[in-house]
Amino acid sequence: xRPLLELINVCYAYHSRGGETCxxxxxxxxxxxGEFIAVVGPSGCGKxxxxxxxxxxxxxxxxxxxxxxxxxxxxxxxxxxALREKIGxxxxxxxxxxxxTVYRNVTLxxxxxxxxxxxSQARIDKMLRxxxxxxxxxxxPSELSGGMRQRAALIRTLALGPELLLLDEPFSALDxxxxxxxxxxxxxxxxxxxxxxxxxxxxxSEAVSMADRIIILTKRPASIRKILELKFEQEGLSPLARxxxxxxxxxxxxxxxxxxxxxx
Amino acid sequence: xxxxxxxxxxxxxxxxxxxxxxxxxxxRESSFTAPEVSLTQHTYLRSLRNRQYRITAAQVLIFVVxxxxxxxxxxxxxxxxxxFSSPSRVAKTFCEMWRDGSIFRHxxxxxxxxxxxxxxxxxxxxxxxxxxxxxxELSEILEPYLVVLNSLPKSALAPLLIVWLGANxxxxxxxxxxxxxxGSILNLYTGFREMDPDKIKLIYTLxxxxxxxxxxxxxxxxxxxxxxxxxVNIGLCLVGVVIGEFIGARQGLGYxxxxxxxxxxxxxxxLSIVILCVIAMLLxxxxxxxxxxxxxxxxx
Numbered sequence: 001x002r003p004l005l006e007l008i009n010v011c012y013a014y015h016s017r018g019g020e021t022c023x024x025x026x027x028x029x030x031x032x033x034g035e036f037i038a039v040v041g042p043s044g045c046g047k048x049x050x051x052x053x054x055x056x057x058x059x060x061x062x063x064x065x066x067x068x069x070x071x072x073x074x075x076x077x078x079x080x081x082a083l084r085e086k087i088g089x090x091x092x093x094x095x096x097x098x099x100x101t102v103y104r105n106v107t108l109x110x111x112x113x114x115x116x117x118x119x120s121q122a123r124i125d126k127m128l129r130x131x132x133x134x135x136x137x138x139x140x141p142s143e144l145s146g147g148m149r150q151r152a153a154l155i156r157t158l159a160l161g162p163e164l165l166l167l168d169e170p171f172s173a174l175d176x177x178x179x180x181x182x183x184x185x186x187x188x189x190x191x192x193x194x195x196x197x198x199x200x201x202x203x204x205s206e207a208v209s210m211a212d213r214i215i216i217l218t219k220r221p222a223s224i225r226k227i228l229e230l231k232f233e234q235e236g237l238s239p240l241a242r243x244x245x246x247x248x249x250x251x252x253x254x255x256x257x258x259x260x261x262x263x264x
Numbered sequence: 265x266x267x268x269x270x271x272x273x274x275x276x277x278x279x280x281x282x283x284x285x286x287x288x289x290x291x292r293e294s295s296f297t298a299p300e301v302s303l304t305q306h307t308y309l310r311s312l313r314n315r316q317y318r319i320t321a322a323q324v325l326i327f328v329v330x331x332x333x334x335x336x337x338x339x340x341x342x343x344x345x346x347x348f349s350s351p352s353r354v355a356k357t358f359c360e361m362w363r364d365g366s367i368f369r370h371x372x373x374x375x376x377x378x379x380x381x382x383x384x385x386x387x388x389x390x391x392x393x394x395x396x397x398x399x400x401e402l403s404e405i406l407e408p409y410l411v412v413l414n415s416l417p418k419s420a421l422a423p424l425l426i427v428w429l430g431a432n433x434x435x436x437x438x439x440x441x442x443x444x445x446x447g448s449i450l451n452l453y454t455g456f457r458e459m460d461p462d463k464i465k466l467i468y469t470l471x472x473x474x475x476x477x478x479x480x481x482x483x484x485x486x487x488x489x490x491x492x493x494x495x496v497n498i499g500l501c502l503v504g505v506v507i508g509e510f511i512g513a514r515q516g517l518g519y520x521x522x523x524x525x526x527x528x529x530x531x532x533x534x535l536s537i538v539i540l541c542v543i544a545m546l547l548x549x550x551x552x553x554x555x556x557x558x559x560x561x562x563x564x
């Protein structure tokens with residue numbers, strides 16, 4: 001089966017007057033359709049850079065990123081942007097605009113791409129209904145709770161109908177309790193919509209509770225240290241339910257050891 | 265010993281009286297308005313209201329005392345009314361000028377020039393800031409020039425403008441603009457640059473262009489800044505216009521001030537200053553209203 005996303009020997013460095021900072025080195029992996037991948041690594045190792053590269057906001061210095069067999073190297077090329085439409089990117093914070101209503105926030109992407117028609121509006125209405133935000137359609141973002149804001153940000157991303165979702169620590173701005181709840185929510189939504197997702201996180205337990213596979217990165221310049229396949233006896237558990245299984249503890253410890261070896 | 269005991273008793277009685285007074289008022293008022301307000305909250309609200317009354321009363325008092333003192337000083341010959349004018353003389357002059365209509369001409373001209381130059385500053389200032397934001401290289405090139413022009417005392421330019429553009433409304437409007445424009449470009453541009461980079465990244469993740477960043481994030485996100493910059497600028501435009509009128513005008517409040525001081529009609533000068541105060545207050549108040557309306561629209 002052809003992978004949905006394939007990275008081959010991707011390297012990237014940041015340039016500034018002070019010098020060159022190598023962020024990613026020789027990154028290669030594949031993501032299959034419908035998979036949930038988590039990427040963990042020490043802070044500042046270039047996890048977010050990886051997502052920026054995949055989404056096309058940055059171009060790799062060497063190596064290639066192919067999407068469904070098509071090469072998407074340059075984000076300025078027009079064919080590149082056609083590929084980018086299949087990728088949704090969710091940032092760390094929700095960044096809902098206070099000067100727009102919730103509805104106008106979730107339709108922002110469609111508005112930018114001039115795709116706001118009756119069909120897409122109906123889809124948005126349905127999502128708002130499904131995710132319990134219908135009542136807040138005309139409210140300002142500040143009236144929403146942290147969890148609701150995150151759901152609104154997810155709808156904004158899903159509204160464009162992406163095949164692959166990039167999640168850049170999307171729960172890190174939430175308090176722990178909300179975080180567990182939103183994590184369950186988002187995971188349920190992604191499963192229901194049958195999306196492929198790539199989650200970047202520094203929270204090991206979050207990675208174990210959500211992912212099918214975990215990619216462990218080394219310190220900067222980041223390269224792949226290990227790819228951990230997660231197998232749970234019971235399939236289709238919610239992240240919260242996974243946390244109380246015995247495999248969860250084992251995988252967590254395994255991950256913890258890997259990461260600590262990493263430090264040395 | 266006995267004395268102090270009595271005082272304490274008296275005081276405590278006073279306290280009690282005061283408390284019952286407040287309680288009575290509370291019961292009286294609460295039965296009409298919000299019965300769920302507690303006694304302490306009521307007392308708190310009351311003290312807030314009293315404080316507001318005191319402040320307003322003091323403000324009015326200062327104004328009245330000043331007028332009375334000024335008038336008395338002139339009447340009793342402490343100061344010379346010919347040079348220092350007086351409230352009654354100013355009022356009389358105002359009535360005369362009202363009757364012959366000349367006051368409308370002067371005020372109208374100054375107001376019109378200020379509003380036109382303010383409008384130009386808003387449009388040109390925002391436009392230039394957007395241009396600088398679009399082209400960072402251009403902004404780096406122009407930065408030292410903008411900084412110098414901004415810190416230059418603009419009154420130095422006024423005589424030059426009169427010579428170049430002639431003694432007409434055009435040069436006075438340009439003088440008004442010259443005072444405000446550079447500061448507003450710099451302020452707006454800085455505000456644009458300080459926009460959260462992640463908000464900008466969001467637009468790019470949604471496959472937006474730099475144009476989308478401008479119209480969806482930068483401009484709507486800096487409306488409060490725009491209004492606060494404009495609140496400062498409308499006053500600056502008035503300053504520039506009056507400077508312009510000092511030098512090259514046949515009408516307007518600035519002209520009236522200069523002409524009045526030259527022919528020793530100090531009533532005209534004082535009257536013009538008073539009117540300028542009122543104009544400045546009204547313009548600022550108008551922008552305050554706009555601000556409130558915009559911000560309320562946002563909170564809703």
